[in-house]
Amino acid sequence: MLSVAHQVQLSQQHVTAQLAARPAAKAARKAWKAFASRLDAHFPTLLQELAPLYGARPDFLDFLVELLAVGFDAWLERPADLQALDLQREKNPRWFQSQKMLGGVCYVDLYAGNLKGLLKQIPYFKELGLTYLHLMPLFKCPDGNSDGGYAVSSYREVNPALGTMADLQTLAAALRAEGISLVLDFIFNHTSDEHDWARACVAGDPQYADFYYLFPDRTLPDAYDQTVREIFPDQHPGAFSQLADGRWVWTTFNSFQWDLNYSNPAVFTAMAGEMLAIANLGTEILRMDAVAFVWKRLGTVCENLPEAHTVIRAFSALVRIAAPSMLFKSEAIVHPDDVVKYISPQECQLSYNPLQMALLWNSLATREVNLLQQALEQRHNLDPDTSWVNYVRSHDDIGWTFADEDAIQLGIHGFPHRQFLNRFYVNRFEGSFARGVPFQDNPATGDCRISGTCASLTGIEQGDPLAPARILLLHSVALSTGGMPLIYLGDEVGTPNDHSYLDDPAKASDSRWVHRPARSASLYSQRNKKSSVPGQIYQGLRRMVEVRSSLEVFAGGQLTGFRAGNPSVLGYMRGKGGAHVLVLANFSEQPQHCPALVFSAQPKTAVDLLSGTVRSLREGLALAPYEVLWLDCRISA
Ligand code: GLC
Numbered sequence: 001m002l003s004v005a006h007q008v009q010l011s012q013q014h015v016t017a018q019l020a021a022r023p024a025a026k027a028a029r030k031a032w033k034a035f036a037s038r039l040d041a042h043f044p045t046l047l048q049e050l051a052p053l054y055g056a057r058p059d060f061l062d063f064l065v066e067l068l069a070v071g072f073d074a075w076l077e078r079p080a081d082l083q084a085l086d087l088q089r090e091k092n093p094r095w096f097q098s099q100k101m102l103g104g105v106c107y108v109d110l111y112a113g114n115l116k117g118l119l120k121q122i123p124y125f126k127e128l129g130l131t132y133l134h135l136m137p138l139f140k141c142p143d144g145n146s147d148g149g150y151a152v153s154s155y156r157e158v159n160p161a162l163g164t165m166a167d168l169q170t171l172a173a174a175l176r177a178e179g180i181s182l183v184l185d186f187i188f189n190h191t192s193d194e195h196d197w198a199r200a201c202v203a204g205d206p207q208y209a210d211f212y213y214l215f216p217d218r219t220l221p222d223a224y225d226q227t228v229r230e231i232f233p234d235q236h237p238g239a240f241s242q243l244a245d246g247r248w249v250w251t252t253f254n255s256f257q258w259d260l261n262y263s264n265p266a267v268f269t270a271m272a273g274e275m276l277a278i279a280n281l282g283t284e285i286l287r288m289d290a291v292a293f294v295w296k297r298l299g300t301v302c303e304n305l306p307e308a309h310t311v312i313r314a315f316s317a318l319v320r321i322a323a324p325s326m327l328f329k330s331e332a333i334v335h336p337d338d339v340v341k342y343i344s345p346q347e348c349q350l351s352y353n354p355l356q357m358a359l360l361w362n363s364l365a366t367r368e369v370n371l372l373q374q375a376l377e378q379r380h381n382l383d384p385d386t387s388w389v390n391y392v393r394s395h396d397d398i399g400w401t402f403a404d405e406d407a408i409q410l411g412i413h414g415f416p417h418r419q420f421l422n423r424f425y426v427n428r429f430e431g432s433f434a435r436g437v438p439f440q441d442n443p444a445t446g447d448c449r450i451s452g453t454c455a456s457l458t459g460i461e462q463g464d465p466l467a468p469a470r471i472l473l474l475h476s477v478a479l480s481t482g483g484m485p486l487i488y489l490g491d492e493v494g495t496p497n498d499h500s501y502l503d504d505p506a507k508a509s510d511s512r513w514v515h516r517p518a519r520s521a522s523l524y525s526q527r528n529k530k531s532s533v534p535g536q537i538y539q540g541l542r543r544m545v546e547v548r549s550s551l552e553v554f555a556g557g558q559l560t561g562f563r564a565g566n567p568s569v570l571g572y573m574r575g576k577g578g579a580h581v582l583v584l585a586n587f588s589e590q591p592q593h594c595p596a597l598v599f600s601a602q603p604k605t606a607v608d609l610l611s612g613t614v615r616s617l618r619e620g621l622a623l624a625p626y627e628v629l630w631l632d633c634r635i636s637a
């Protein structure tokens with residue numbers, strides 16, 4: 001019996017020799033040498049991830065050779081400036097932990113018409129302080145409903161309505177020159193039904209026969225449906241859709257989004273090629289879409305299976321070889337215990353923080369910070385080589401993904417509490433300031449999620465004078481808890497819901513479009529008028545961004561909880577050893593008082609960095625409605 005280490009060595013030698021013998025390697029000796037040394041360093045990790053998935057197959061070594069040939073070809077095509085960036089980032093692997101990092105997200109068409117239009121927005125992005133820009137899906141997709149581009153028909157062609165591949169590369173380079181990292185999606189759980197692979201699969205091409213989960217009848221779909229969750233029940237019950245010829249195909253989301261079959265190594269190799277091509281466009285961070293769903297096993301929920309992690313870590317190991325500066329951001333909108341499992345230096349270095357997002361809205365509705373305080377104290381701090389992406393809302397619905405186990409410790413029962421939150425945010429609760437819309441209301445399970453822009457969920461539509469303060473409060477937490485803040489562009493000027501999606505048959509059935517409004521030139525034009533609502537929001541946000549980026553205590557992701565002695569006031573400290581900033585945030589529309597006792601270990605007075613005023617802490621502290629304080633406790637007074 002060979003030892004494992006010896007087996008790894010033999011496979012490595014075999015694969016390397018096969019690759020070196022290919023004409024591509026012979027024709028480009030220098031590139032091959034560089035690639036071979038990267039391969040040397042990372043092959044064992046790659047093998048360790050791929051072996052449990054495909055190692056039992058007799059053709060495993062051939063698969064490895066083929067996969068790494070795809071990797072080498074991508075390396076050959078990797079532009080010199082990206083290879084330079086690779087080296088730079090390897091020397092500074094924590095670059096994304098800087099307090100200067102600030103993210104924005106937008107749809108290309110809705111924000112700027114097309115890619116060329118977006119180029120013209122770069123000066124504004126700089127003004128706002130962005131260093132990270134996530135462009136919503138922009139590759140070729142079906143006409144009509146494409147789930148906002150989340151059904152990809154080709155990863156090598158830009159949606160012609162938005163521009164060309166050349167436009168995208170120009171934009172990526174222009175952004176990078178201005179210090180803004182381009183973020184694109186890797187929609188790898190599924191393709192559209194119009195993708196060449198899907199067409200070949202239905203047509204019976206043996207090469208693509210196992211690319212998707214196709215079934216002749218309902219036997220297996222019925223068996224799987226016993227245990228899987230319905231994600232878009234309005235679109236189809238269960239997880240499967242029927243084809244015109246009577247067969248069934250796995251479609252976790254919409255009927256035109258066909259789940260790929262990762263138990264087939266050819267799917268892994270094919271998607272690896274698409275991933276590296278996206279990297280070579282100048283993508284610095286890849287948003288790993290719908291990570292929870294990529295592996296299925298009968299009798300399970302088919303979400304968050306261990307193999308889903310293995311698939312992602314294998315992609316990550318390949319990236320370390322062929323596009324090393326690119327990072328992964330996980331999109332797992334699941335139970336918080338499962339969310340963190342995707343986050344590690346070897347898997348996804350970044351992750352959305354859906355718990356913080358949902359609990360911000362929870363606290364705003366209940367005027368109590370209990371759940372959020374608990375989450376910050378127990379679930380916030382991560383491995384220092386990884387980071388949260390903290391956000392107030394995204395292009396998706398808001399789902400109440402807190403842990404029932406956490407809630408019950410505070411006497412909160414998950415199910416009825418979620419029902420309350422849904423009523424509160426969709427305007428079925430008297431006195432609510434929110435004007436949201438239900439999403440995937442599922443009477444069978446009582447599940448429902450909500451849609452709405454930040455402005456509409458905080459009271460802008462009714463002209464509530466407190467709405468701007470609510471918007472700033474939510475963003476202040478995303479900006480100061482640690483991790484990278486991400487702004488949904490338009491929220492910084494208070495853009496309200498847009499109901500025009502109801503007139504578009506391709507969008508009408510999906511209420512998430514209500515919170516994807518087009519860029520409003522008139523709102524943006526008021527951003528520097530302090531007296532206007534957009535101006536109040538924008539100026540307040542800019543102030544926070546400036547303060548944050550100027551202070552190193554805001555770098556990295558670690559925080560320490562601070563109990564403010566008032567159920568409506570959230571508290572935490574950034575920085576250590578007496579050199580910290582104390583953040584306090586009042587989640588109620590009433591003034592709140594924090595007792596002197598809680599400040600006994602703090603300096604007598606502290607400057608609020610946001611307003612510049614000195615606050616005395618000896619007699620306790622009064623906070624105005626929705627007031628946020630960033631108290632500078634670095635110099636003891
Ligand atoms: C992700 C996207 C969402 C999309 C789904 C299917 O969750 O954020 O918008 O519907 O994946 O691709």
Ligand code: GLC
Nearest residue numbers: 231290331333334396397399
């Ligand atoms: C579900 C999925 C998530 C997706 C969302 C879209 O919550 O878990 O991945 O973004 O649906 O609405």
